[in-house]
Amino acid sequence: MNGLKASLGEIRDAAAGVGQGKAGVEALLCVPATLLALAADAVHGSALKIGGETCHPAESGAHTGDISAEMLADAGASHVIVGHSERRTDHGETNEIVAAQAEAALRAGLTPIICIGESLDQRKAGETLDFVASQIAGSIPDGAEADQIVLAYEPIWAIGTGEVASPAQIDEVHTAIRARLADRFGADAASRIPLLYGGSMKPGNAAEILDVADVNGGLIGGASLKAEDFLAIYAQAK
Numbered sequence: 001m002n003g004l005k006a007s008l009g010e011i012r013d014a015a016a017g018v019g020q021g022k023a024g025v026e027a028l029l030c031v032p033a034t035l036l037a038l039a040a041d042a043v044h045g046s047a048l049k050i051g052g053e054t055c056h057p058a059e060s061g062a063h064t065g066d067i068s069a070e071m072l073a074d075a076g077a078s079h080v081i082v083g084h085s086e087r088r089t090d091h092g093e094t095n096e097i098v099a100a101q102a103e104a105a106l107r108a109g110l111t112p113i114i115c116i117g118e119s120l121d122q123r124k125a126g127e128t129l130d131f132v133a134s135q136i137a138g139s140i141p142d143g144a145e146a147d148q149i150v151l152a153y154e155p156i157w158a159i160g161t162g163e164v165a166s167p168a169q170i171d172e173v174h175t176a177i178r179a180r181l182a183d184r185f186g187a188d189a190a191s192r193i194p195l196l197y198g199g200s201m202k203p204g205n206a207a208e209i210l211d212v213a214d215v216n217g218g219l220i221g222g223a224s225l226k227a228e229d230f231l232a233i234y235a236q237a238k
Helices: 005-018 033-042 067-077 085-091 095-107 122-123 127-141 167-185 206-210 225-234
Strands: 027-030 050-052 079-082 111-116 150-153 195-198
Touching: 005 027, 005 033, 005 050, 005 225, 027 079, 027 167, 033 067, 050 067, 067 095, 079 095, 095 111, 095 127, 111 127, 122 127, 127 167, 150 167, 167 195, 167 206, 206 225
Parallel strands: 027 050, 050 079, 079 111, 111 150, 150 195
Antiparallel strands: none
16 A cells, blocks of 8 residues: 555656566566556556556446456556455455455456465464465466466565565475475476565565575565665566
């Protein structure tokens, strides 16, 4: 919940920095619904894409204040985040709801970025891998194809705290995620699903994290609010 019209300058700067992009790397800013159409106009002509931060499972109807995936697509989005830990916590979004949101995204032609991740208590209790596996099983909709989705691992204890999972911790979880995806989609298809790390990635630690096997990118939080920081991370992506 960040961003007013004054933020469009940062978005334009980010688009200018991304320019026509670089081979094998995608760049995306997921913005508040109030800025989505304006942001889509601001990045026009660049390789920078615009996405939404959540969506309702329904296409339309009596859901005052909610945003459908079709509305996001109509405003210029190509992606939408679903199941972010803050949505799961603040709004009680269950795996079943997240799967329905992801299905709605696919219905509207959007790419869902499906978020999973454990709390500090779950990590301390040694439940991380089992919990993440249950989220994968419950949050990816039936019928989804491997090339239609993106997964983001966001350890809740490392979001907005300045704490970052160690490369070994990230490697353990991302390897387990890839194995679960291979069980569901087959090894070849699963290898093509982008796995993002989303726990306080910033310019100073991005290179180390992006060098971890099975980390294909970042779900950037606070560092995405300033074009300079966002572009510094983008420059390190391969």
